[in-house]
Amino acid sequence: MLTLIPAARQHMPFRQALMADPATMAYNAPWFPPDGTIPFPEKDWDAWLAQWTACEPERFCGYVATEDGTLVGEVCWHGYGEGMGVVIHADHRGRGYGAEALTLLAERAFSHPEITRLQNNFESDRAPALRMHRCAGFVETGKDADGYTLVQLTRENHRERQLRRVTQAMCQWEAGVPERIHHFIKVHGFARQIGQMEGLSADEMFVLEVAALTHDIGIKPAIAQTGSCPGPLQERLGPPEAASMLGALHIPQAVIDRVCFLIAHHHTTQGVDAPDWQILLEADFLVNAIENSMLPKTVQAYRDTVFRTAEGLHLLSLLVLL
Ligand SMILES: [Fe+2]
DSSP: OOEEEEOOGGGHHHHHHHHHOHHHHGGGTTTSTTTOOOOOOGGGHHHHHHHHSSOTTTOEEEEEEOTTOOEEEEEEEEGGGTEEEEEEOGGGOSSSHHHHHHHHHHHHHTTSTTOOEEEEEEOTTOHHHHHHHHHTTOEEEEEOTTSOEEEEEEHHHHHHHHHHHHHHHHHHHTTTOHHHHHHHHHHHHHHHHHHHHTTOOHHHHHHHHHHHHHTTTTHHHHHHHHSSOOHHHHHHHHHHHHHHHHHHTTOOHHHHHHHHHHHHTTTOOSSOOSHHHHHHHHHHHHHHHHHTTOOHHHHHHHHHHTOOOHHHHHHHHHHSOO
C-alpha cells in the first residue's frame, strides 16, 4: 500500500535522482535528447519548491512511498487538473504502483470541488502508459492537436473505478463462499436502483453503494469467533474490518466513517433518519426475502413497518406477490 506525501525539501534528492536516471526518463527522450534525463541541481530547488508547494487546488506535486518509507515516484497536476504527470522510478515498475499512485492523486484532486477531471496526454505508441491510466479508471477521449492520445479521469469515472475495487476486495474477502458473494452483488444492484430512482446525490450514491457491497463484512469474523452470526455481533465486528479494507483502497475517510455507521446499523430498523440507511435496509430485505423463502406474512409485516421508498415498495411488489 502506497501513501502520497506533498512535495517538500526532503524529497529533492529523490527528485534529482529520478530525473537523472536514463531508464526512468527514457520516455522523455524526444523532448530532452539524447536520453530524456533532466538536470535538477540544488541551486534550482528553492525556485521549484516555491512553484510547487502550497498551491492547491491549482497545482499539486507529491511523492508516493511504500509502507517502509521508500519513495517510488512523483505525481502532479496543474491547471486545476487540465494537465498532470506521473513518473515511477524504473527500479519500482511492474508492481502496479503507477495505477495506485494515480488513484492517490485522484483522491487528493477530487477532494477539491474546483477539480472535476484529471487530464493527461502521451504518444499513442506508449502502451504501458495507456494501460496504467486505464487501470486507474482513465478513459481515452481522442487525440490532441499534436496527435497525442488524450486521456481523462472524471470524478464519476474515479468513483466507478473505486466501486469496482471494493467489489473485487469483497469477492476476495468472501472467497469460497459463493452465496455471500451473490448476496452482496444483489444487494448492491437493488441499492443502486433504488438510490438512483430516489434521486440521491452522487456523494450519497457512493456511500450507499460502498455500504451495500460491504454491509455483511462482519459475518465472516462473527462465524470465526462464535460459530454463528447474529445481527448485533455482525454489526459490531463489521466496521473495523471495513475500515481496514476501505482504507487500503484509499477511500476517503468521511466515506469510510459513514459506511461503518451503516454497517453497524444494517439490522437496526429503529431511528432510521437518512436515505442511505433506509435504502440499505430495503435492498437487503429484497434479497433476504427471496434467499430465505420468507412467509408472506413476514414480508408484509416488514413492508408495512420498514419500507418507505416508492422504488423499494415497487420492487418488493414485483418480487413477492402478496
Ligand atoms: Fe445482507
